[in-house]
Structures are given as C-alpha cells and as structure tokens.
Amino acid sequence: QSKTPSKIDNVFQNYSHSEISRDAATIKNSVVMHLTATFLRTPANMDSGDAYLASAFSVRDRLLQRWNMTNEYHDRVNAKRVYYMSLEFLIGRTFDNALLALELRNEYSKVLGDVGFCLEDIIDEERDAALGNGGLGRLAACYVDSMACSDYPGWGYGLRYKYGMFQQQIIDGYQVEAPDCWLDSPNPWEFPRPDVTYPVKFYGHLVRVPDSKHRFTWESNVVYDAMAFDVPVPGYGTNNVGNIRLWSCKTNSLFDLNKFNAGDYAGATGGQVAAQILTDVLYPNDNTNEGKELRLRQEYLFCSATLQDIIARFKKTGKPLSELPDLAAIQLNDTHPTLGIPELMRILLDDEALTWDEAWSIVTRTFAFTNHTILPEAMEKWPVPMMDKILPRHMGIIYDINLYFLQSVEEKFPGDRDLLRRISIIEESNPQQVRMAFLACVGSHKVNGVAAIHSDIIKQSIFNDFVTVQGEDKFINKTNGVSPRRWMNGCNPDMSALITEAVGDRTWINDLTKVKKLEDHVADDDFRARWSAAKQKNKQRLADYILSTTGIKISADALFDVQVQRIHEYKRQLMNIFSVIYRYHCLKQMTPAERAKEISRVVIFAGKAAAGYWVAKQVIKLINSVAEVINADAEIGDVLKVVFIPDYSVTAAEYLIPASDISQHISTAGTEASGTSNMKFVLNGGIILGTVDGANIEIGEEIGEEQIFFFGCLAHEVGDFRHYLRFHQPKPDEALQTAFDLIQNNTFGDGAIFQPLIDSVLRGGDVYLLSVDFPSYIQAHKAVEDAYRNQEEWVTKSILSVARMAKFSSDRSIQEYAEEVWNIEPVRVTN
Ligand code: 8GP
Structure with a gap:
C-alpha cells in the first residue's frame, strides 16, 4: 500500500502552476542536466542524437507542467470528457510540434546554435511514431490535436505497438518490408504508468449468477495485464494539453518459475510470448480487413482496458453510473473498437449489477460511431465460433443486443422477414458472422460518414435499412479536417509567415477562418512574389530530400x-x-x-x-x-x-x-x-x-x-x-x-x-x-x-485557394462533433 503525504507544502503546491521558464540560461541548464543525469553523456562527447534527446526531455519538462495542470483542472471542475477510441494514431514527430505549441522554437534554436548544432538537424534525429496505416490513423492524430487546441477535454485511447507501420525498402524496384523498431532508443514522448494496469480475460466459461437474467460470472485463467503509457498532445496557444493513452501488454507475472526450474525454458516464457504478441504489431492493412484471431484479441485487449479505465475515472466523481453519459462521450474510430459496446454492457451488468435496460440506456447515450470506408473488403466481420471461443461473455451479450433489436424491428415492421435477415447483427452465413458495423450502429446514438458524398452513400447502401428503422436523424455527416498546426505552420514556415503578415497576427493558426484575409493581397505584386518564392524554396528543399533519399537529381x-x-x-x-x-x-x-x-x-x-x-x-x-x-x-x-x-x-x-x-x-x-x-x-x-x-x-x-x-x-x-x-x-x-x-x-x-x-x-x-x-x-x-x-494566373489560384480553405481545419470538424455528437463544452484551463 503506497502512502500520500499528509500535507503539501508550497514548493509542491506551486510546482505545476508556475510559468514555463523560457530564458536561455535556464533552458541551457536543463538541457545539460538531462544530457548528464538522464543520459550519462557530457557536453564534450555529445552528438546530435544526444542533443535531440536532452533537448526533447527538457521541452517535455515544460510541457508536463501544463499537462498536470490540465488533468488537475478537469478533475476539479468535473469536466465532461470525450474519449476517441482508435486502433491507430499516426502521430509522426512530436519535438518540433511541442516547440511550436510552447512557443519555444527560437529559444531552443539559439541554445543549440550556441553549442554548434542546427535545430533542423536535431529535429531530424526524431523517429516517427507510426502507429497507423494511413488516413484513418492520421485523422485521429489531427483530431486529438484539435481537441487540445480548442480547449476540449479530450483523450485518445489506442495501443502502444512495439513495431509500428513497417519500413518500406525498395530493392530491385520491389517493395520489401522491414520491422519498424521505433522504440529502440528512448522515447521522450511517453510516460509509463505501471500503476494504471487492468486485467483482461480471454476464453473460459460462464456461470450465471443465481436468480439473475443477465448477470454472469466469467471464469477464465487466461488473464493478461494491459498497462498504460501516456503521450502528451500539446495544445497551441492554450494551457490545455491532451493525452493519448496507449496500452501495452505487461508480461512479467506470466513468467513460469516452476517450468524454468524444471529446465523447460521455452515453456517458462511461453505465456509471456503469447501475451506480448498482442501489442507487438500494428496490422498493416489499409481499407482491408483480415479476420485473424490475433487481431480480435488485440481489439478486445484495447477495448477492455479502455472501458475499465473510463469507468474507474468516472467512479472517482462519486456519481451514479446512470450519469456516465453526462461526463463521458466515446467516439468509435471505425469498427475496430466496437467491442467497447459489449464490454461496457458486461461491466455494467456483471460487475455493477445494473439491469439490462439501465445498462443499454447508458451505452447508447455514450457511444457514437464513424464509418471511414465503404469498400466491401474492409467490412469487419468475425466468425461466431471464433468470437464464442475467445470472448464467450461478449458473444452472449451480442446475441441479446441483437435479439432486442430485432424484436423492436419486428414490432415496427411486422412480418418483414427479409428485413430482419438483412439488418441482423448476425449474418446467417456458414459459419455465422458478427457484422461489426451493424453492432456499432445499434449501440451508438449517432453514426457519421467523413465527407458529404460518403455520408450520403452509406445512408443509401450499408445503413439503408437502419435509416428506415431508426430514422434519418441518427445518420449525419462530419467532413474531415486537418490540423493547421502541423500541416501549415509546422511544415510550411515561409508561407505561414506570409499568412501571419496578411492576417496581422498568428491567431489564424487556431482560427482558420482568418485566412480569408489573403484575398486582400492577391493583387499585391510584392506579396505574390514572396508567395511564389516560398513555394520555390519548398520545392528546392524537396529536391534536396529526393536527392538524399533516392540519388535522383x-x-x-x-x-x-x-x-x-x-x-x-x-x-x-x-x-x-x-x-x-x-x-x-x-x-x-x-x-x-x-x-x-x-x-x-x-x-x-x-x-x-x-x-x-x-x-x-x-x-x-x-x-x-x-x-x-x-x-x-x-x-x-x-x-x-x-x-x-x-x-x-x-x-x-x-x-x-x-x-x-x-x-x-x-x-x-x-x-x-x-x-x-x-x-x-x-x-x-x-x-x-x-x-x-x-x-x-x-x-x-x-x-x-x-x-x-x-x-x-x-x-x-x-x-x-x-x-x-x-x-x-x-x-x-x-x-x-x-x-x-x-x-x-x-x-x-x-x-x-x-x-x-x-x-x-x-x-x-x-x-x-x-x-x-x-x-x-x-x-x-x-x-x-x-x-x-x-x-500569374497560377499564383492567383494558389493564393485564392488557401484563402478559402477554412472549412478544412480539423478545428471545425471537432467543433461540430462537440456540438452535435458529444455535447461537450470547451474548458479553459487556468490555475
Ligand atoms: C480512410 C479513407 O479511405 C479516407 O478516404 C478518409 O479520408 C480517411 O479514412 C479518414 O476518414 N480509411 C481508412 O484509412 C481505413 O479504412 N483504414 C483501415 C485500416 C482501417
């Protein structure tokens, strides 16, 4: 049992509320401190890799202050939080993004320059966090960025894959895949939380709780521990720092000492290997689905740990579970996290002893679901026998969800057997399959597509019957967006400087409607010349990059x-x-x-x-x-x-x-x-x-x-x-x-x-x-x-286009989700 101090003195009290130190001397001291104390190097023998790590740790110290303040504040005011559940977060690099968010880029550039390093080279030392395939994973990263920058209390939940997206080599013109060992060197942007660990069960059998209809005890001795790693999401222009909580399978307790002592070394570590593999690799498929058993277990580990964590946090408020939807909104990023729905049912029924109706009402008010593709090969389905073997309790809950759902359909459209067959969560194939998109739809209060045409198409195709049965209002559009922090200010400094000049200040970075001002400059020759020069410089930078990566001039x-x-x-x-x-x-x-x-x-x-x-x-x-x-x-x-x-x-x-x-x-x-x-x-x-x-x-x-x-x-x-x-x-x-x-x-x-x-x-x-x-x-x-x-005309097109693109900021998307789906308000974090 660990202890907490009986009183907190002023030094501790003020730590997280103090201003971030920005003066060169303090920054230099903190870099040197990390260089020597965290990495056991000295200024005399540091290389650019050491300089990156020491600087990154020093920046993260500054970020941490705001991060602690954010979480403390949200807890204090009981803020409603949104949880973005995604099997993918394609984050990329964090160092430069954090420097820009904290407005410390010039300061670090100077400090590093003083000892002979160029900031750009140091930035290049960071490896991408590539925990995603493509569009869906990058969208998740833009969305948590926008939540942070727009002051929404938002968390991402995902998996901490040991191997992210594979590295692509081209050999003799062919793609060859190599593992992405991104965690080989220290990662400044994650915080292990061994105290935040949850048991996750697989297989086993069920015992009905006497005298109950929907309550079971799930007995199994295959239990893995999911441990949290937290990744900060720096908000630009705000104290708000978001969080992505990534789960990793913890394996130490699975070491079998008896087998080891008996000389069975492979057997001694067998349990560890079986557990660890769950969070070892990102499935590298984009817009396709492979019904692999390991993937199902991966998805469940993720969903179970996440829902247990959300419930644990909610319970700290002391409020009754019926109020969960007032303090938590959960967004399912495609169907991959859909097991969260039966998992929350399981917790509410079996652990919390709620009735079916109470539990179902909480679930459907909490979850919402985004579809990202209509390609048939991407539709997730799981064979019933596989689901029944690995997750017997969830299979039972899914049957019941389906039964009550089909009963409600039958009531509305009596005798329409073909409709029941088409709309059932269980597909009557051989073997039967669980249709995850239907489960997600039935368990959510809102379903959205990601652009206007796509939202229309899903209403006419995959969810056509659901529109008839559940009404049109449930099916909405939320056109995607991208973060102006990374995709303008971060990657295109020269063009961004011109926009800042046109707008008058840097506020456009968090309010993209202001770029409209560029239209006033479209006829200004000097401005146009500088606009072209910025593009030309970026082209030269890319030409250099291509020369260095491919040898092509x-x-x-x-x-x-x-x-x-x-x-x-x-x-x-x-x-x-x-x-x-x-x-x-x-x-x-x-x-x-x-x-x-x-x-x-x-x-x-x-x-x-x-x-x-x-x-x-x-x-x-x-x-x-x-x-x-x-x-x-x-x-x-x-x-x-x-x-x-x-x-x-x-x-x-x-x-x-x-x-x-x-x-x-x-x-x-x-x-x-x-x-x-x-x-x-x-x-x-x-x-x-x-x-x-x-x-x-x-x-x-x-x-x-x-x-x-x-x-x-x-x-x-x-x-x-x-x-x-x-x-x-x-x-x-x-x-x-x-x-x-x-x-x-x-x-x-x-x-x-x-x-x-x-x-x-x-x-x-x-x-x-x-x-x-x-x-x-x-x-x-x-x-x-x-x-x-x-x-001349081309430059006009270019300037006018940027001026009219405000809609495609992910800040706009997130505001729409907040208002129409999550029902959450921004919370300005202060001391
Ligand atoms: C993508 C869509 O293909 C893309 O059009 C869209 O912009 C993006 O999602 C974000 O909404 N879909 C996927 O990336 C996808 O389905 N990925 C599978 C690996 C799950």
Whole structure:
C-alpha cells in the first residue's frame, strides 16, 4: 500500500502552476542536466542524437507542467470528457510540434546554435511514431490535436505497438518490408504508468449468477495485464494539453518459475510470448480487413482496458453510473473498437449489477460511431465460433443486443422477414458472422460518414435499412479536417509567415477562418512574389530530400506533380503511371525543338502497399521500372522525371506537401470516403487534379471550380459502367493502348511481369474504370499544363485557394462533433 503525504507544502503546491521558464540560461541548464543525469553523456562527447534527446526531455519538462495542470483542472471542475477510441494514431514527430505549441522554437534554436548544432538537424534525429496505416490513423492524430487546441477535454485511447507501420525498402524496384523498431532508443514522448494496469480475460466459461437474467460470472485463467503509457498532445496557444493513452501488454507475472526450474525454458516464457504478441504489431492493412484471431484479441485487449479505465475515472466523481453519459462521450474510430459496446454492457451488468435496460440506456447515450470506408473488403466481420471461443461473455451479450433489436424491428415492421435477415447483427452465413458495423450502429446514438458524398452513400447502401428503422436523424455527416498546426505552420514556415503578415497576427493558426484575409493581397505584386518564392524554396528543399533519399537529381524549376498515399487499386496509381508512359511516348515522338517547348515535369509517387496485396506491390514495381528507363533517357533529360520516394511517412509528407504544384486525388468516383491529403495540399498552395469524389467535391465548392481540375465519371454513373464492363470487353483509347503496347514491348523490362496489371483492365472487368476515365484524365493533364504556363494566373489560384480553405481545419470538424455528437463544452484551463 503506497502512502500520500499528509500535507503539501508550497514548493509542491506551486510546482505545476508556475510559468514555463523560457530564458536561455535556464533552458541551457536543463538541457545539460538531462544530457548528464538522464543520459550519462557530457557536453564534450555529445552528438546530435544526444542533443535531440536532452533537448526533447527538457521541452517535455515544460510541457508536463501544463499537462498536470490540465488533468488537475478537469478533475476539479468535473469536466465532461470525450474519449476517441482508435486502433491507430499516426502521430509522426512530436519535438518540433511541442516547440511550436510552447512557443519555444527560437529559444531552443539559439541554445543549440550556441553549442554548434542546427535545430533542423536535431529535429531530424526524431523517429516517427507510426502507429497507423494511413488516413484513418492520421485523422485521429489531427483530431486529438484539435481537441487540445480548442480547449476540449479530450483523450485518445489506442495501443502502444512495439513495431509500428513497417519500413518500406525498395530493392530491385520491389517493395520489401522491414520491422519498424521505433522504440529502440528512448522515447521522450511517453510516460509509463505501471500503476494504471487492468486485467483482461480471454476464453473460459460462464456461470450465471443465481436468480439473475443477465448477470454472469466469467471464469477464465487466461488473464493478461494491459498497462498504460501516456503521450502528451500539446495544445497551441492554450494551457490545455491532451493525452493519448496507449496500452501495452505487461508480461512479467506470466513468467513460469516452476517450468524454468524444471529446465523447460521455452515453456517458462511461453505465456509471456503469447501475451506480448498482442501489442507487438500494428496490422498493416489499409481499407482491408483480415479476420485473424490475433487481431480480435488485440481489439478486445484495447477495448477492455479502455472501458475499465473510463469507468474507474468516472467512479472517482462519486456519481451514479446512470450519469456516465453526462461526463463521458466515446467516439468509435471505425469498427475496430466496437467491442467497447459489449464490454461496457458486461461491466455494467456483471460487475455493477445494473439491469439490462439501465445498462443499454447508458451505452447508447455514450457511444457514437464513424464509418471511414465503404469498400466491401474492409467490412469487419468475425466468425461466431471464433468470437464464442475467445470472448464467450461478449458473444452472449451480442446475441441479446441483437435479439432486442430485432424484436423492436419486428414490432415496427411486422412480418418483414427479409428485413430482419438483412439488418441482423448476425449474418446467417456458414459459419455465422458478427457484422461489426451493424453492432456499432445499434449501440451508438449517432453514426457519421467523413465527407458529404460518403455520408450520403452509406445512408443509401450499408445503413439503408437502419435509416428506415431508426430514422434519418441518427445518420449525419462530419467532413474531415486537418490540423493547421502541423500541416501549415509546422511544415510550411515561409508561407505561414506570409499568412501571419496578411492576417496581422498568428491567431489564424487556431482560427482558420482568418485566412480569408489573403484575398486582400492577391493583387499585391510584392506579396505574390514572396508567395511564389516560398513555394520555390519548398520545392528546392524537396529536391534536396529526393536527392538524399533516392540519388535522383531533379530540377526545382520543373512542375512538381505528386501522388502520395497508400497504394491501392481504388486510388488508381496505375492510371497515373499509364499516363506517364503515354507522356513519355509523346515526348519521344517530338523533335528536340518541340520538346524544348514542353513544360518540364517531375512525377512523384510515394506510398506503402499492404504486405499481402500483390497487385499493389506490382504497381510499385511498374512505377520503379518506368522511372528507371525514363530517368536514364538522355534525350528526355529534365523534361520528364519519375520518382518513387521509399518509406512514405508523416515526416516525408511534411517535405512533400508544401512543395507540390499539382497533386493527384484520382480515386474512382464513390470509392474514396473523404481523403485528407487533398486538404493538406490545397492548404499549402498546391492545386489539385482529381475526380468528383470524397472531399474533393467540397474543396471545389469552397475554393471555386476555377481553382481545381476535375475529370472522370460521376459516382452515380459507376454502377452502370461496371455492369457494362462485366459483359463487354473494355475499349482502351489510343493513349491507353499506347501505354499497354510500350509495356508489352518490354520498354520497361520484362513486360510479362506487368501483364496482370494490364489484364486487370482488359480481362478483370476494369472494376476501377481506368479505361472509362483515361481520356478525360489525359485532357485534364493538358488543362493543367495550359494553366501552369500562365504563372500569374497560377499564383492567383494558389493564393485564392488557401484563402478559402477554412472549412478544412480539423478545428471545425471537432467543433461540430462537440456540438452535435458529444455535447461537450470547451474548458479553459487556468490555475
Ligand atoms: C480512410 C479513407 O479511405 C479516407 O478516404 C478518409 O479520408 C480517411 O479514412 C479518414 O476518414 N480509411 C481508412 O484509412 C481505413 O479504412 N483504414 C483501415 C485500416 C482501417
């Protein structure tokens, strides 16, 4: 039993409430203190890695003061908190973000400069926290940032994967995956909380509590401990510091000393290995779902620890559990955390002895659910026998939830058996499956999509019957947004300085509606020149980055044409590389004099393919093979270059996005739920070439159609095209056929390797409609070039776009969630 002091003296009392020390001497002392006392180095033998760690620890000391103050304050005023449950948080780096939030960047730059280090180099020592795959995980990181900056009491909950997103190496043009050992060196941005540990059960059997209908004792001897690690989320311009609590499996107590003593060394550690693996790896699939047993156990460990923690915190208020929805809102980031619903039911029924109705009322007022994709391959389903074996109590609860739900449907629509079959949480297949999206929907009071078109589509497709049964009001739209702190102020300092000048101060960073002021400067020649110069500098920075990561030398005077995102058939990187091949062909037909008049272009790709996604990996190989031939073609020179940047990451995006002239967001209409990089590119003065899909549509509405290049068929036409192509051979236009011919003629190495990619269009039904959209895509590229020739107009487009992008700040998204879903208020943290 640990003790707390009987009285707290002034020194302790004032610690967390004192001002952050900013003077150079104090900062220098604290860096040296960490260098020597935390890392056992001396100023004489420190390298830039040591300098990073010592500085990061010193910054974190300053952050901690606010962090403690925030939690103390929220507890004191009983603030309602929102809990964002997500299996993914794609955080990236924290050091620079924290320096900017605390407004200490200049101070640290000076202190480090005094001892001969450049702050940028020190920042480069930090490894990304890559605990996510792509859009969904990065959105979670932007959302906790916005909660912190907008003074909402918000926590993220996730898993502390020992290996994050795999590192992508390119060997002989192919993707090769290597583990991401991001925790090999000390991580300044996490705090182990051994005191915050919860037991999580698996398997076992159930014993009904005598005389009760819904109360069971779950007996099992497979029990793992989930331990908390806290990650601070610095709020810019506020004392509020958010928290991401990540769970890790604790294994020490699972060591079997008896087996060890008997000489069975493997057996002695077997239990530890089985437990640890639960939080070892992030599943590297984006927009796909693999029904792996380990994944189910991972999801449950996460949900159980999180719900136990939320209940423990709530209980400290001394209020009755019926008031949980007044103090806690839980957002499910896609279906992966859906087991939180039956887990909260289990706690309320079995541990707290509430009735079913009391418990269900609390659950449905607490949870809300966001859907992020409609791709069928991403829909989470778990075989009933698997769920029953691993989580027998939850399977029972899910049956009961389904029973009561179907009873209510039957009452409203008597005799409609087909409706019951369609809407049931249990799919009647062999074996039966638990449909997690339906469970999430039934257990939540609000369900949202992530852009207007996507929210409409889910109402007409997957949740169509639910709209009929539960009413339209439950289904809403919350268009995604991105953080202006990281995606403007952090990654694009020169453009940000210009915005600050136009706005008059830095308040736009937390209130993006102020960027509207840029419109007043669009005719100011000096301003325009500096705007272009900022872009040019970012392009040079990217050219240097590309040279150092790939060895390819590109000219910063070329048009930078960027497509960076997960490699997936629906995103159509294949269509892009086909168009590059066609372009190469056209350039080869020209005389040198004609070629000299063309706009020089660098086509840049980056992105990872899921390890088991063969087609996506072949696309990477094709891009690299094409790049190799074109880049070595002396006749073409700088007129066309193709680059595949390996190991795409948040940090790589921070180099890429501010440097783009044109970026491509070219999913088949109706397949990209929202996209968020489209927002980032436009917020950095880039122009987008895209389909009428996801958030592209709303971006076009906000900035005006003259500022965006749309092409391709519309979402409502896709069904008919697909239907046609199931029965008819696609007819590639001349341009696409030329690209096929060049590949088949072995222009880019053995063409046979790539035949399956061509066949996906010609013989596989062309599911993503490349043959349909290709002609308008080539037209759109021409329109881009024509526009780019007129640099004056291009700069106007660039400035006007940024000026009109306020809607796409994640602060706006979070405010909408707070008001319409979570019912929480901002709380200004003070002493
Ligand atoms: C993505 C969507 O594909 C993207 O359009 C959207 O902008 C983003 O979510 C944020 O809402 N979906 C996923 O990343 C996704 O489904 N990931 C699976 C790994 C779970």
